[in-house]
Amino acid sequence: MTSAIELHNVSKSFGETKAVRNLNLEIPQGSMCGFLGPNGAGKSTSIRMIMSIIHPDSGSIQVLGKSAINSKDRIGYLPEERGVYRKMKVSKFIEYIGNLKGLRGVSLRRKVNTWLDRVELPDVHSKKCEELSKGMQQKVQFLAAIIHDPELIILDEPFSGLDPVNARVIGSIIHDLHQEGRTILFSTHVLHQAEQICDRIVMIDQGTKVLDGSLISIQDKFNPRSVVIEPVDTDCSIDLFEGVEYISPINKQNQINLRVNKNTNPVDVLQKIVSTVPVFSAQLARPTLDEIFIEQIAMSRGSEAADAARLELHHA
Amino acid sequence: MRKTLTVAWREFRHTAMTKAFLFGAIVMPILMMGLFIVVAPLLADSNDTPLTGTIIVVAPDDVTKKIQEQITKTPDTLLKITDQLPTSFQTELITSAMKPPTATVDLTIVSASENELETLKNEIRNGTYNGLIVVPESLLENQESEERLEVFIPSNFSPNHTELLTAATSRSVVDVRLQRLGHQPDDIYALVQRPRITATRLSEDGREAKDNEIARRIIPMAFMMLLWIATFTSGNYLLTTTIEEKGNKVMEVLLSAISPMQLLGGKILGQAGVSAVILGMYGSAAFAGLLTFALLDIIPIWHLLLFGFFFIIAYFMVATIMAAVGSAVSELRDAQSLMGPIMLILIIPMVLWPVLAEHPNGIIATVTSFTPPLLPFIMILRITSSTEPVAIWQILLSMGISIGSVLLMVWMCSRIFRIGILMQGKPPSILQLVKWIRQG
Numbered sequence: 107m108t109s110a111i112e113l114h115n116v117s118k119s120f121g122e123t124k125a126v127r128n129l130n131l132e133i134p135q136g137s138m139c140g141f142l143g144p145n146g147a148g149k150s151t152s153i154r155m156i157m158s159i160i161h162p163d164s165g166s167i168q169v170l171g172k173s174a175i176n177s178k179d180r181i182g183y184l185p186e187e188r189g190v191y192r193k194m195k196v197s198k199f200i201e202y203i204g205n206l207k208g209l210r211g212v213s214l215r216r217k218v219n220t221w222l223d224r225v226e227l228p229d230v231h232s233k234k235c236e237e238l239s240k241g242m243q244q245k246v247q248f249l250a251a252i253i254h255d256p257e258l259i260i261l262d263e264p265f266s267g268l269d270p271v272n273a274r275v276i277g278s279i280i281h282d283l284h285q286e287g288r289t290i291l292f293s294t295h296v297l298h299q300a301e302q303i304c305d306r307i308v309m310i311d312q313g314t315k316v317l318d319g320s321l322i323s324i325q326d327k328f329n330p331r332s333v334v335i336e337p338v339d340t341d342c343s344i345d346l347f348e349g350v351e352y353i354s355p356i357n358k359q360n361q362i363n364l365r366v367n368k369n370t371n372p373v374d375v376l377q378k379i380v381s382t383v384p385v386f387s388a389q390l391a392r393p394t395l396d397e398i399f400i401e402q403i404a405m406s407r408g409s410e411a412a413d414a415a416r417l418e419l420h421h422a
Numbered sequence: 423m424r425k426t427l428t429v430a431w432r433e434f435r436h437t438a439m440t441k442a443f444l445f446g447a448i449v450m451p452i453l454m455m456g457l458f459i460v461v462a463p464l465l466a467d468s469n470d471t472p473l474t475g476t477i478i479v480v481a482p483d484d485v486t487k488k489i490q491e492q493i494t495k496t497p498d499t500l501l502k503i504t505d506q507l508p509t510s511f512q513t514e515l516i517t518s519a520m521k522p523p524t525a526t527v528d529l530t531i532v533s534a535s536e537n538e539l540e541t542l543k544n545e546i547r548n549g550t551y552n553g554l555i556v557v558p559e560s561l562l563e564n565q566e567s568e569e570r571l572e573v574f575i576p577s578n579f580s581p582n583h584t585e586l587l588t589a590a591t592s593r594s595v596v597d598v599r600l601q602r603l604g605h606q607p608d609d610i611y612a613l614v615q616r617p618r619i620t621a622t623r624l625s626e627d628g629r630e631a632k633d634n635e636i637a638r639r640i641i642p643m644a645f646m647m648l649l650w651i652a653t654f655t656s657g658n659y660l661l662t663t664t665i666e667e668k669g670n671k672v673m674e675v676l677l678s679a680i681s682p683m684q685l686l687g688g689k690i691l692g693q694a695g696v697s698a699v700i701l702g703m704y705g706s707a708a709f710a711g712l713l714t715f716a717l718l719d720i721i722p723i724w725h726l727l728l729f730g731f732f733f734i735i736a737y738f739m740v741a742t743i744m745a746a747v748g749s750a751v752s753e754l755r756d757a758q759s760l761m762g763p764i765m766l767i768l769i770i771p772m773v774l775w776p777v778l779a780e781h782p783n784g785i786i787a788t789v790t791s792f793t794p795p796l797l798p799f800i801m802i803l804r805i806t807s808s809t810e811p812v813a814i815w816q817i818l819l820s821m822g823i824s825i826g827s828v829l830l831m832v833w834m835c836s837r838i839f840r841i842g843i844l845m846q847g848k849p850p851s852i853l854q855l856v857k858w859i860r861q862g
Binding site: 154157158159160175178179181182183185187188189190191192202203205206207208247250251 | 436
C-alpha cells in the first residue's frame, strides 16, 4: 500500500523548545489514522509541517507522492484554531476557500449549497459568518476544508466545541469520506474519540513518536491481563485465588475487574471464574487508548508524568 | 499566480467596496472636482443682491460728498486684493472669484446732525433707513485719534453690503485727509501701487525659467501629499486587514490553501489597487482644479512620469512595513508601539516640506532623497519644487537605490510575515523582528 504521508527524520525547534524530534511516520493511503498525544506533544506542529505552513529544520516530508507544497490542492485541512472572515457571507467564504483550492464557477456555487444542506445548514448561505453560532461556524469551516474533494483530509480536533448532535453529523460525513477511499488524519487529545473511529493510531509525546500501528495490534501489545465479569448477584464476594493478584470492587456498570499475574494465562482465569461464579458476562479486557497512553507515559517519563497525563485525560 | 490574484481581488473588494471607502476615496474627490468645475465659476459670476435705500451720514460735508462718490463706484476700485496675489494666481477665474461681489448700488445719502443719533438708530431698527455712518471730525485732523468710524446697520444687513459701506467710508476718510493736505488721492494711490514683479532664474547652460511661486511651494506639497495619502491610506488598510485575519484566526485556513508568500503578494497587490484608486480620484480632483484655473502648463509631463514611478516605490515601501507589522502583532493597539518609531521617520517629509521645497538642492534634501524609506517622498518633492531641475544622475541614482530598497524590504517583510502570521500573544520588539528576519 502506498503512503499518503511520509515523514523521515523530521525535526522542528522554536528557539530552545524542540517541538518535534526525528519523527518518522508513514500513513497508508485510504486509512483513517488517529494522530494522538497530549496538549503540547507536537501534533499541530507536525501537521503544519505536513501542510507546508511551516518548514522542518531537518528531515523530509512527502505528501501524496509529492513535496508538501505541491500537494496543497489535494489536501483538506481543518486547523485547530478555527477562523472565518466574520463579515463575509457563509457561501462567499466557502467559495473563496474553494477558489484558492482551484475551483471556479457555477459548479462551485452548486456544490456549496449541496454541502450546506448536507451539514444541516440550508438557510445560512446568505448570512454573515458572524451571525452563526460557534457550532455552525465550525461546520462551515469543515465544509471549507473538504469543498474541493481532497484525497487527504487532515482534521485537527474536529469535534471540539460541537454538541453531540452536530458531532454526529460531522462524524458521519467523516465516515462517508473514508468509505469513499480518502485518507483521513484525525488529530485529537480526546483519545476515546479516536478509538471509536480510527483504524490506525499514531501517538506522539514530547515531539517523539511513541506508538504507531493498527488499533488492534496496539491493544494486543498493551494487553492489561485483566478479566471483566458482570456477576448475577451484585452482592457476591469473590476471594483471591491462584493467578489473580487484585480484584476490584464492583463499579457502576456492575462489573468486577480481576487482574491476572504475570505467570498465569488470563484465559485460564476466565474459565475458572465462569465455572465458580454465576455471571451475565465475562470477557478478557481490552486496553483503552487512555490506558495505553498513560502506560506509555509512565514507561517513558515516570509515574508523576503519567498521573499528570491521567488528570489531563480526565479533564478532556 | 492565480491564487495570488484571487487573494488580491478579495483584498481589493473587502477594502474598496465599503461605504466608508466609497465616501472617503470616491465621493470626496468627486465633490472636490464638482467644487472646482461648478462652484468656482459660479462664484466668479455671482452678483450680490442690489443695495438700495437710504443711508444717513453724520460727518463733515466733504466726507459725506466723498462717501456718495465712493459708494457708487465698482468694488474692485475700492479693494485691489487680487493685485497682491502671486503672479501665478492672477488668472481671470481666480481674480474674478476673489473680488468682492459687484452689487448694484442705488443708495440715497442723507446728511444728519450728531444730536439725532439715538433717534436715527431707532429709525434703522424700524427699517426706515438702511444704515447710519458716523465720522468724527477728529479722525480727519489727527491720524492718531482714538475715536473710531462707526457704521450702524440693521441686524439682517448682508455682510457684502456691510463691507461695501465700511470700505467706502474708510477710503473716503483717507481721501479727504489727503485732499485737506492739498494732494490728489488718485495720484497718491497710483504712486503707491506696487509694481508686478517677474523673477527669472538663469541657469549656467543659458536657459531661463520664471520663478513660479506655485511651482515652488504648492505643487511639490500637493504631489507629496498625494503620494502620502495614497500610500498610507492603503498601507493602513493592509495593516488592519492583516491584524483582522490574525484576530479572526482565519490565517491558518488560508495557509492550508496558499503559501505565505502568495498570501503576502496577494494582499500587497490588492491594496496596490486600492492605493491606485485613491491616487486616481484625488489626482483627478487636483487635475480638475488645475484645468479650471488654467494652471495645467506648470506641471511638465515628465514630472508625472516620475511621480508614477515614485508612487510605486513609496507604495511598496509603506506596504511592506505595514504588512510586516500587521503580521507580527495580534491587536491594533500592539501595532501602535511598533509603528511609533517607524512613523517618526516617515513623518519627516511632512514636517520638513517647507524647508525642503525652499532648498530642493540643499544638503538635507539631497541626502534624504537617497535614504529609504524617505526617498520617494523627498525625491518627488525635489523634482517638482525645483525650478532648476534636479541633476539626472541624482534622479537615476535615487531610482536605483529605491528599486534595491524595495527588493530588500520585500525580502525582509516576507521573512517576518512567514513567522509572524502564526504567532499569537505578546507583540515582538524591534530586536525580535530583526531576529525573525535572520531566522526566517
